[in-house]
Amino acid sequence: MSIDNYEKFLTTLNNDLNKIFKYQEEYIFCKEGCSFCCEQGEYPVSELEFEYMKLGYEQLSEDTKEVIKKNIQELKNNPQKMYKCPFLINKSCCIYKHRAIVCRTFGIMTETKDSVKVPFCHKLGLNYSNIYDPKTDKLSMELYEKGNFKIPLKPFNLEPQEVMNFDLAKELNLDFGERKRLIDWL
């Protein structure tokens, strides 16, 4: 893998995602130490992303590596569809710079072909909670209208095939390879 080329790709991707987060900032309450989105997920990642995550892992202290190995072993002993990411330690991602692409999209209301998904943390008083009505368990147009928001509420399609710039990937000669759940790479 060409690390330089993948990092160039990530720089463009991060810029694109930052614009989306900025656009929706009135509804976003992500902050350091908030890690619910890394505690229940499948985390699909491509082979290329996984190779990059491994580079992040190699830079960690031996103690941290031991904690991650233990987390992985516990997951292997007790397989679950949705699981806590083994790289999450004390509510913090220990390979943050090297995290996968899906990790960079957590927190935005997402539109797919068939549905609109609001980040689950709206029920925890976090993203989009300012327009969530717990009584109906739905986003509330009434709260939206009362809120006087400057920016319209808008879902984005953040599926990998939409969010990734494949022309740039081709130009940079990147081959993402197979995609599977993080735990299945480990």
Ligand code: SF4
């Ligand atoms: S790699 Fe980091 S950001 Fe991604 S799910 Fe794991 S802990 Fe969260």
Ligand code: SF4
């Ligand atoms: S997406 Fe939700 S759970 Fe994740 S950091 Fe943001 S506010 Fe916290």
